């Protein structure tokens with residue numbers, strides 16, 4: 001007998017281990033680790049991952065695997081092991097780790113059905129009607145007809161039975177393909193002998209005669225040859241054509257052409273950066289490189305050439321880019337160099353498109369995957385390099401289970417493939433730069449821009465001063481004059497508005513009352529479209545009030561500066577300027593992002609106005625001015641990384657100016673211009689910032705001096721949430737290393753979300769072997785309450801933000 005260890009799709013503490021199932025004899029050869037199967041579990045059937053095979057089991061009576069879900073493993077051996085590792089590193093369930101590595105389309109979909117197992121004639125009239133021409137009924141239908149009590153009677157009698165069906169969410173796309181049956185001469189003869197009334201059929205045959213006999217989709221045939229369904233059908237009946245359903249890929253880039261590019265001769269700096277990477281590839285060695293290169297220093301060209309070498313050695317590559325930077329410009333550069341060898345994985349694709357891109361990787365049809373965070377799990381089997389561009393970006397950390405950081409996963413995968421990891425950034429994460437300082441990562445500096453263009457001149461404008469001098473506009477005089485000058489010289493400008501911490505809340509000017517979400521302790525955000533307010537945490541909506549609910553004053557309006565408001569102001573002060581606004585509202589439609597950027601690239605606008613979306617990766621020759629409207633909105637968030645994020649963002653945005661022949665200028669508007677993160681960004685002084693910020697972190701016992709972990713407890717009852725958090729904190733204090741600091745419990749920065757109260761405690765530690773086991777014990781101790789009493793406990797090891 002053969003036994004499979006199966007991790008089932010039931011994310012709970014009690015089921016977080018492999019269960020043993022008997023493998024039916026006929027599948028003994030087929031079932032291998034990594035295959036998904038369907039197994040009986042309690043009264044239901046669930047999907048599961050086979051993690052191992054054994055000859056026997058320690059358990060008594062085993063249930064048998066009911067169905068096969070895959071013929072080729074969904075997860076390779078390497079990815080199965082990686083899943084185990086993720087489970088340990090992030091304290092998540094094994095099933096969550098496995099699922100996180102697969103595209104959403106491959107998640108299981110469960111359908112509950114009532115099927116006829118006995119004789120239909122024995123059914124009472126109300127049920128007989130429903131089963132008159134089918135032998136199954138969906139659970140929803142049964143619910144709609146409110147027939148449960150009579151259904152139950154039939155189940156007891158054995159006439160009906162409940163079954164669970166497990167399917168995959170996403171499907172392969174199939175199209176009807178038409179093939180020619182017979183030789184060219186045979187078809188020509190047939191066409192000649194067609195009766196005159198069958199002119200359409202003749203046209204189809206003529207089309208094939210003139211365009212070659214290769215198969216063609218029915219849709220194309222209709223469009224190009226003027227065929228109709230009827231004419232195709234007649235030709236099929238006559239045996240001249242055959243119809244087949246064939247699988248095709250959904251191609252999200254099908255409508256675009258990519259200009260092919262060739263490797264450029266590298267600059268001396270680029271040469272010294274690429275050399276150690278290339279020898280690492282050659283020697284099949286694992287190493288982590290930190291390519292620290294100023295904006296426009298040609299990091300991307302180095303990635304491209306290193307990847308080129310990897311592909312020429314028959315190996316594969318993964319490139320991670322922040323979600324937001326997956327702009328057409330980035331895709332263009334990889335597709336332009338590697339053409340159809342590239343799969344692109346990002347959130348702008350539909351579930352089906354992502355599934356197709358993933359399968360191209362799984363089948364070895366592509367050599368390079370470019371994508372956001374989850375592309376790190378691309379199922380390549382022979383990796384030769386992993387690149388993480390903008391490695392400091394916080395979007396590489398997943399904020400839900402499994403709470404992994406793509407950088408850690410990349411290093412882990414590269415170790416098992418004995419290949420290099422290249423982390424690239426103009427503003428490396430403090431952790432990474434510190435590791436490079438200690439020699440854990442190898443530093444590859446690129447200090448100059450390609451073609452020696454100077455970094456742009458940055459000036460900081462004190463907005464308090466502007467106000468004092470009577471300028472109440474959102475544009476300082478300096479920024480306004482510079483914008484005007486660009487218009488006159490026919491050059492382009494980028495205006496950047498940081499959206500974080502900048503919600504446009506609704507406030508009463510008389511009493512200061514701010515409208516908050518009734519479910520969450522956070523202010524509602526004003527949305528111009530539909531004149532309503534929305535909560536960004538629970539999606540609660542409410543109409544904009546006409547008077548203050550507190551004091552009935554009519555002076556209630558929205559505050560804060562949204563991109564829309566800036567756009568209006570621009571139209572007022574610079575009416576002749578053509579403006580393209582890019583934010584969530586204008587880019588929500590598919591392809592909008594791409595269209596707006598190419599319009600800007602073609603010079604159809606003078607000013608590109610936008611949020612985070614335009615901070616990265618853009619490379620437009622005519623941009624000579626970058627304006628940052630409010631640099632310090634992020635600075636005062638209760639988050640130990642707020643200075644670091646501010647510095648990084650300012651540096652990134654500034655880097656968009658003067659990248660080519662024309663030199664650039666940057667104007668940063670701020671209410672706290674003296675802050676070191678703004679002053680040092682102005683001087684393009686990363687090293688200075690690093691030193692200053694490291695001393696702050698040392699003082700506050702924050703990373704990279706200490707590791708952080710945050711335990712969060714949530715419950716609809718405030719006392720329950722705080723009580724459990726208090727007990728956990730006590731337990732942690734008693735059972736962890738004496739040098740480990742347990743801070744709290746305190747209410748979370750957002751104390752209530754979706755009507756659940758939230759408490760947290762923070763753990764700061766240097767080395768603590770007891771911590772992980774102790775945290776696991778905590779989860780164990782509360783497992784029943786989390787399952788039954790709606791208690792939420794989450795543990796985030798190495799949180800990327802504290803908000």
Ligand SMILES: Nc1ncnc2c1ncn2[C@@H]1O[C@H](COP(=O)(O)OP(=O)(O)OP(=O)(O)O)[C@@H](O)[C@H]1O
Pocket residue numbers: 264265266267270293294295296297298299300301302426450616617618619655
């Ligand atoms: N060796 C080279 N010779 C000529 N041009 C180059 C070379 N390397 C890069 N470039 C060009 O210089 C510009 C900047 O390079 P690239 O975009 O690779 O820099 P980057 O460091 O990735 O930039 P950022 O991080 O600011 O997005 C691009 O237009 C690129 O095509």
Ligand SMILES: [Zn+2]
Pocket residue numbers: 508509510511512513548549550551552553
């Ligand atoms: Zn009021």
Ligand SMILES: [Zn+2]
Pocket residue numbers: 517518519520535536537538539540754
């Ligand atoms: Zn809410």
